[in-house]
Amino acid sequence: MEGLVTQIQGLSGTASDVLSLQNLLKQADDSLHAESTRLPPFLDQLDPSKHSLGYLYFLEACTAGPVTREQASSFVLTIARFISSCVAEQIRLAPDKFISVCKRFKDQVLLLEEPLRGVAPMLTAIRKLQLSSEHLTALHPEFLLLCLLSKCYKTALSILEEDIFEVDQPRDLFLYCYYGGMISIGQKQFRKALELLHNVVTAPMSTVNAIAVEAFKKYILVSLIHHGQFPTNLPKYASSGAQRNLKTLCQPYVELASSYSNGKIADLEMYVEANKDKFESDNNLGLVKQAVSSMYKRNIQRLTQTYLTLSLQDIANRVQLNSPKEAEMHVLQMIKDGEIYATINQKDGMVRFLEDPEQYKTCEMIERIDSSIQRLMTVSKKLNVMDELMSCDPLYLAKAGRERQRFDFDDFDNVPQRYNI
């Protein structure tokens, strides 16, 4: 052990030294795990900001076994300090170990019932592990989980705004998008929530998994809240398993959606009351209630398509509100949220519905369109790169070769199955 410590101290200077150190550490890994109880004092001899890789190996071995509550408290502090002072280049040489340590950190923080303690360190860990802001690591869902449990929704949003192009493990993406959807729902950013949940339910999956089922339930509800409708079928690019099975697994929610589309609040409320227990056991009752109250909005919006002016009493009657005053408050709220363009005339008790005043001529609007076009161009370039890479992929070529149509004499040549370069 002492010898290993000296080697770590000696070989952590240059990049090439660190690579040779890594080989030594890999060989010593089993003995480190065997001696895990003796290791903590050695950690004091190492400096996490200089000997990050060596420290990581020792730390991973120390924390591998079961940890008591007393030990958890000191480990949590050690790991948090390690995360903030370690060198990114060194820990990226052993990403699996780093991820293991961080996951144990999360477990211990939860054991201590202090999820807030883990939020800042986990965010730092993500930044050090990821190769770019487009890279989704296994730590992203852990971070979102900690944010959810400690109710730091605003902090989570900063990570959710980054576009992801590279994923290590599919399971990370499922969890990340599901938790991300929950956080967006909490901050009432329903458009973002819909986008994230959509990713979960349409992601490639050979068999339907539990995360996709729970995500689909929320997806239906958020769809009702944001769009006022739920598309009966998933898009074609969703996996066949999802298209066949998700609806049957989420039956109460699908029926809620069809009740919603009939537009009658009383029927909808009755259905919710009858199935309250199911929604509650899924922890979705709050979201269901939000969907129900969104129906008033939907019904008022529908009125704007038919009428230019309408009295508050009429609105109250048609939308099944209790009084003109209630109708006035609903319309006021919708005007405030930008969901409707109208003015209320209290003198006559009337509401006048207006056209969207946006003329798309202002500098502000041009900036918005500009930034959207820029984003589209970036995505387009990335797709081209991916397309080129895939066109050279042997598996793809073999399949395409087998399935392409043969029109010409030359087409009957076989596509090479293997490239020897």
Add this chain to the structure above:
Amino acid sequence: MDFSVVNEALASNSFDKISDICDALMLQVAAEGVPFRDDWPFAIHLLGHIYVDDVNSARFLWKSIPATIKESQPELVAAWKIGQKLWTRDYAGVYEAIRGFDWTPQTQVLVAAFSELYTKRMFELLQSAYSTISIQDAAQFLGMSEEDATNYVLRKGWTVDPTSRMLTVTKQAIVKEQKLDPGKLQRLTEYVFHLEH
């Protein structure tokens, strides 16, 4: 614990930064494992969220505060009452909550700034949503007496009909910037290039 950043923000009237400063500081302190909740300025933190109209974050912060602290800090409860009224859209109730407590000097600065901002926001809402509104309702939305409310809106260009006690809204024409700068030409060239290839 070092709250100098928070105090500086309060002193320099940068009220919109309070919520971000408090969030970042809380995460930092929590990561060090120091028990901080007893000394934390929750009332200021909560009001910081309310100031930037982020009632969601204010709600989540309130939920995460332990019950013992809620019971021992009446100012915190009073601060949350404002948030609650905003959450339930009790527009007039917000003013009652603001005036219904004797705030400590440091908190008073923030509350007063919020009150002013809120009145302004309410006025803008009335201006965009109503063509006519009763003096009574306007007074409730603006948190003023009927006479003060009438004078306030008259100064902003509205007209009043004393017999029907109705106010007529006059919208100010907002001129939005429409000039383009030459940099946009460069962008357009890039787009055409991209589409051609």
